[in-house]
Amino acid sequence: xxxxxxxxxxxxxxxxxxxxxxxxxxxxxxxxxxxxxxxxxxxxxxxxxxxxxxxxxxxxxxxxxxxxxxxxxxxxxxxxxxxxxxxxxxxxxxxxxxxxxxxxxxxxxxxxxxxxxxxxxxxxxxxxxxxxxxxxxxxxxxxxxxxxxxxxxxxxxxxxxxxxxxxxxxxxxxxxxxxxxxxxxxxxxxxxxxxxxxxxxxxxxxxxxxxxxxxxxxxxxxxxxxxxxxx
Numbered sequence: 001x002x003x004x005x006x007x008x009x010x011x012x013x014x015x016x017x018x019x020x021x022x023x024x025x026x027x028x029x030x031x032x033x034x035x036x037x038x039x040x041x042x043x044x045x046x047x048x049x050x051x052x053x054x055x056x057x058x059x060x061x062x063x064x065x066x067x068x069x070x071x072x073x074x075x076x077x078x079x080x081x082x083x084x085x086x087x088x089x090x091x092x093x094x095x096x097x098x099x100x101x102x103x104x105x106x107x108x109x110x111x112x113x114x115x116x117x118x119x120x121x122x123x124x125x126x127x128x129x130x131x132x133x134x135x136x137x138x139x140x141x142x143x144x145x146x147x148x149x150x151x152x153x154x155x156x157x158x159x160x161x162x163x164x165x166x167x168x169x170x171x172x173x174x175x176x177x178x179x180x181x182x183x184x185x186x187x188x189x190x191x192x193x194x195x196x197x198x199x200x201x202x203x204x205x206x207x208x209x210x211x212x213x214x215x216x217x218x219x220x221x222x223x224x225x226x227x228x229x230x231x
Contacts (some may be wrong), residue, residue, distance in 0.1 A: 001150040004028060005115070011073065011205055012220060018191045021113075022093065029052055029214070030052070030106045030107060030210040030211075030213050030214045031052060031103065031104060031105040031106050032051055032052060032053050032054060032105060032106070032107045032108070032109055032206065032210065033054055033055050033056070033100055033103060033105040033107075033108050033109070034046060034053050034055075034056045034057070034064075034068075034108075034109050034110075034111050034172075035052070035057045035058075035059075035096075035108060035109070035110050035113040035116035036056055036057070036058055036062065036064035036111045036113055037057075037058060037059055037060055037062055037064070037113050037115070038062055038064060038112040038114070039062070039063040039064070039110055039112075039113075040062070040063045040064035040066065040067035040068070040111075040162065040200065040201065041112075041195065041199065042111035042112055042132070042162075042198065042199065043064050043067050044067050044199075045198075045199035045200070045202065045203050046094075046109065046111065046203050046206065047067070048203075049203035049204070049206075049207065050207075050209070051070075051109075051179040051203055052205055052210075053068075053073050053077055054074075054103045054104075054105050055103045055105065056068035056073055056074070056076070057075075057076045057077075057078055057091075057096060057099070057100065058075065058076075058077050058078075058079075059069060059078060059079060059080050059114060060079060060080060060089075060114070061079075064111070064112075066076070074103075076145070077098045078092070078096050078099050078197055080092060080094050080115060084209050087116075089116070089117070089118045090118040090119070090120065091117075092115065092117075093117045093118035093119070093120050093121050094120050095117075096121060097120050097121055097124045099123075099188070105207070106123075106128065106210075106213055107123075107125075107128050107130065107199075107209060107210060107213065108125050108128060108130065108164075109129065109131075109155045109206055110129065110130045110131040110132070110164055111132075116168055118166075118228045120205050121161075122164075122165065122166055123226050124226070127128065127163060128165065128213075129163065129164040130162075130164065130205070130206060130209065131158045131161070131162055131163070131164040131171070132159060132160065132161050132162075132201075132202045133145060133159070133162065133169055133176065134146050134157070134159060134191060134194045134195075134198070135149060135157050135158065135159075135160065135180065136150075136156070136157060136159075136176050137160040137169055137173060137176070138169075138170075139154075139156070139157070139160060140171035140192075141170075142150075142169065144166070145157075146187050146190050146191045146194065147187050149181065149190070150185065150186075150190065150219065154181055154196070155181050156178050156179070156180055156181060157178075157179055157181055157190070157194065158176055158177050158178040158179045158194065158197065159176065159177050159179065159194050159197045159198045159201055159202075160175075160176045161173075161174045161175045161176070161201060161202055161205040162174055164207065173181075174205050174209070175201060175204075175205045177197050177201050179193050179194050181195055183190050186207065195222060203204065210211060212217060
């Protein structure tokens with residue numbers, strides 16, 4: 001996946017809608033699974049953008065379940081049995097992969113998902129897991145990015161959309177958008193403004209990735225069809 005600018009992905013929905021109108025036979029629907037753990041505000045933004053969500057997977061009871069059900073989207077609860085050092089991360093990840101296998105999804109979108117998953121998810125969906133982070137990576141990786149930005153005294157932070165990899169917050173960057181740090185900002189006020197940006201940027205990047213994936217799949221199918229007809 002290439003790095004795309006924030007403005008480019010914001011225009012993706014308009015461009016791809018036009019291309020579909022011109023040739024509706026070349027783009028197939030790509031199925032997305034959303035993995036969530038929180039209130040579901042990112043999920044709401046994804047749904048509002050028109051992303052075709054096939055299933056929402058949660059690792060604990062959370063608000064995202066209600067958001068999904070209200071939108072008529074199936075929910076699968078693969079619940080963590082432990083939050084201690086004895087947590088079987090690989091076994092849990094295998095259970096998530098098994099659950100997703102029943103939905104034939106192409107892309108996974110992390111939406112505030114609170115569990116770092118093991119290798120099997122990356123084998124099942126190589127280069128097809130997206131995540132969002134409340135900083136301009138590679139700055140301020142990890143769970144406390146907003147607080148660390150305030151402590152560091154930076155004047156600008158932001159939101160990053162990237163591929164999720166086994167190394168947390170290390171995957172290829174797909175898009176970023178800056179957010180100013182204002183005098184008197186608290187972690188809560190700054191995080192709220194980052195979330196507002198995230199709710200626009202993330203769905204747009206997901207849409208751009210989906211359309212690229214669908215176009216590639218359609219081109220492959222046409223090539224295979226020509227090969228069969230010519231044999």
